Amino acid sequence: xxxxxxxxxxxxxxxxxxxxxxxxxxxxxxxxxxxxxxxxxxxxxxxxxxxxxxxxxxxxxxxxxxxxxxxxxxxxxxxxxxxxxxxxxxxxxxxxxxxxxxxxxxxxxxxxxxxxxxxxxxxxxxxxx
Amino acid sequence: xxxxxxxxxxxxxxxxxxxxxxxxxxxxxxxxxxxxxxxxxxxxxxxxxxxxxxxxxxxxxxxxxxxxxxxxxxxxxxxxxxxxxxxxxxxxxxxxxxxxxxxxxxxxxxxxxxxxxxxxxxxxxxxxxxxxxxxxxxxxxxxxxxxxxxxxxxxxxxxxxxxxxxxxxxxxxxxxxxxxxxxxxxxxxxxxxxxxxxxxxxxxxxxxxxxxxxxxxxxxxxxxxxxxxxxxxxxxxxxxxxxxxxxxxxxxxxxxxxxxxxxxxxxxxxxxxxxxxxxxxxxxxxxxxxxxxxxxxxxxxxxxxxxxxxxxxxxxxxxxxxxxxxxxxxxxxxxxxxxxxxxxxxxxxxxxxxxxxxxxxxxxxxxxxxxxxxx
Numbered sequence: 237x238x239x240x241x242x243x244x245x246x247x248x249x250x251x252x253x254x255x256x257x258x259x260x261x262x263x264x265x266x267x268x269x270x271x272x273x274x275x276x277x278x279x280x281x282x283x284x285x286x287x288x289x290x291x292x293x294x295x296x297x298x299x300x301x302x303x304x305x306x307x308x309x310x311x312x313x314x315x316x317x318x319x320x321x322x323x324x325x326x327x328x329x330x331x332x333x334x335x336x337x338x339x340x341x342x343x344x345x346x347x348x349x350x351x352x353x354x355x356x357x358x359x360x361x362x363x364x365x
Numbered sequence: 366x367x368x369x370x371x372x373x374x375x376x377x378x379x380x381x382x383x384x385x386x387x388x389x390x391x392x393x394x395x396x397x398x399x400x401x402x403x404x405x406x407x408x409x410x411x412x413x414x415x416x417x418x419x420x421x422x423x424x425x426x427x428x429x430x431x432x433x434x435x436x437x438x439x440x441x442x443x444x445x446x447x448x449x450x451x452x453x454x455x456x457x458x459x460x461x462x463x464x465x466x467x468x469x470x471x472x473x474x475x476x477x478x479x480x481x482x483x484x485x486x487x488x489x490x491x492x493x494x495x496x497x498x499x500x501x502x503x504x505x506x507x508x509x510x511x512x513x514x515x516x517x518x519x520x521x522x523x524x525x526x527x528x529x530x531x532x533x534x535x536x537x538x539x540x541x542x543x544x545x546x547x548x549x550x551x552x553x554x555x556x557x558x559x560x561x562x563x564x565x566x567x568x569x570x571x572x573x574x575x576x577x578x579x580x581x582x583x584x585x586x587x588x589x590x591x592x593x594x595x596x597x598x599x600x601x602x603x604x605x606x607x608x609x610x611x612x613x614x615x616x617x618x619x620x621x622x623x624x625x626x627x628x629x630x631x632x633x634x635x636x637x638x639x640x641x642x643x644x645x646x647x648x649x650x651x652x653x654x655x656x657x658x659x660x661x662x663x664x665x666x667x668x669x670x671x672x673x674x675x676x677x678x679x680x681x682x683x684x685x686x687x688x689x690x691x692x693x694x695x696x697x698x699x700x701x702x703x704x705x706x707x708x709x710x711x712x713x714x715x716x717x718x719x720x721x722x723x724x725x726x727x728x729x730x731x732x733x734x735x736x737x738x739x740x
Contacts, residue, residue, distance in 0.1 A: 270386070273386075273397075273398060273401075273598060274401050274402055274403045276668070276670065277669060277692070297668075297692070299403070299598055299602060299691055328401065
């Protein structure tokens with residue numbers, strides 16, 4: 237299970253990249269993608285929307301279920317990944333790369349995010365529940 | 366479920382070594398998928414897939430009055446089934462409500478094997494045992510054989526070729542819904558041409574001690590033909606595309622076979638009384654004159670997936686309920702089965718939608734099944 241070192245993670249299994257010029261990329265983790273199974277539909281926020289840390293901003297549908305997408309950070313959406321809208325399977329095949337979901341201009345420094353090491357422990361314990 | 370500890374099939378360690386994602390199903394820890402469930406689904410449609418279905422509940426009925434007992438206990442005409450053939454049938458309550466849907470194999474003149482859904486196996490066993498004691502005792506024995514069998518299924522267009530390489534049994538002579546005892550990869554097996562995928566395929570009932578050997582042999586024999594291990598997730602989408610009902614979704618004790626559009630399984634013409642006859646006759650008349658709701662197929666125009674329990678709507682009113690829904694790998698669109706008011710159940714009825722978490726998404730009403738294989 238891949239958990240890139242340079243990213244930060246939410247307890248809802250989203251990842252957040254290091255900000256460049258105040259903009260970070262958001263996606264879901266490989267752990268989450270594996271738990272969902274084949275993702276078939278992705279509903280993302282729209283460019284210009286304000287997303288709030290810990291609140292839902294979209295949804296992901298897989299064969300078996302639908303799950304809310306939570307924003308790991310508060311800010312304004314600057315870009316969405318049209319490729320993943322057109323081909324949701326990218327979430328499964330490349331959750332940390334081509335399967336990214338949206339970019340956000342960070343308005344508030346996020347709190348309560350986990351480091352890669354912390355998330356490794358968290359997702360390990362979560363999977364046992 | 367009475368137990369909190371899940372039951373494991375004889376192939377449990379093998380599933381884990383293959384990296385399966387496991388899920389609880391009716392008290393059993395079963396493979397949900399090994400990799401991508403979409404790939405598994407498409408493998409069954411185009412090549413072949415291998416399933417562990419050992420959670421299914423086998424019940425053997427033997428004795429001079431085995432046929433008479435089953436004719437009394439079930440809604441079908443089991444006495445008319447030829448030895449070596451199988452029949453899809455149901456067991457109902459006195460009030461006509463469906464207790465389970467079943468496949469019954471006639472293994473001999475006086476021997477049948479009843480295969481029940483895992484979730485209902487105990488209910489079916491209890492009902493058969495109780496019904497065997499009715500009418501001054503049938504001369505028949507009902508035996509719980511759940512632990513006596515593992516069940517492997519090989520499904521898909523390549524499955525006959527794969528199986529042929531491992532058995533001398535006459536597969537060409539084995540018709541759909543027939544079963545014969547044989548040997549597969551040196552393992553004694555009941556070989557049945559049945560399945561729940563809408564494809565050609567076989568179900569192999571074997572001793573649990575032989576299950577792993579058979580799985581490995583099938584895997585090896587099938588690898589060049591594209592056979593992959595398949596979990597319950599794709600089994601569900603395969604049966605949904607094929608329009609096959611699943612107990613707990615399309616079938617329940619609050620529905621009769623006629624409500625489910627499966628009245629044809631009830632054989633009123635058979636000799637003697639059977640459990641539910643009176644209520645089912647009334648249900649048949651009701652379905653003829655004023656059907657309450659009809660089981661239909663729905664195909665999404667958009668990409669949001671209907672789920673069991675979602676309301677079917679038309680003109681702002683609830684006109685039905687989704688019983689099963691999933692993204693269809695074959696159609697490339699979300700599909701569902703739903704019970705819909707008769708007035709809205711005709712194919713292409715305009716204005717029908719599904720309430721997907723508050724938004725009414727348009728759906729096309731179609732006749733079932735969604736998918737029928739080319740023979």
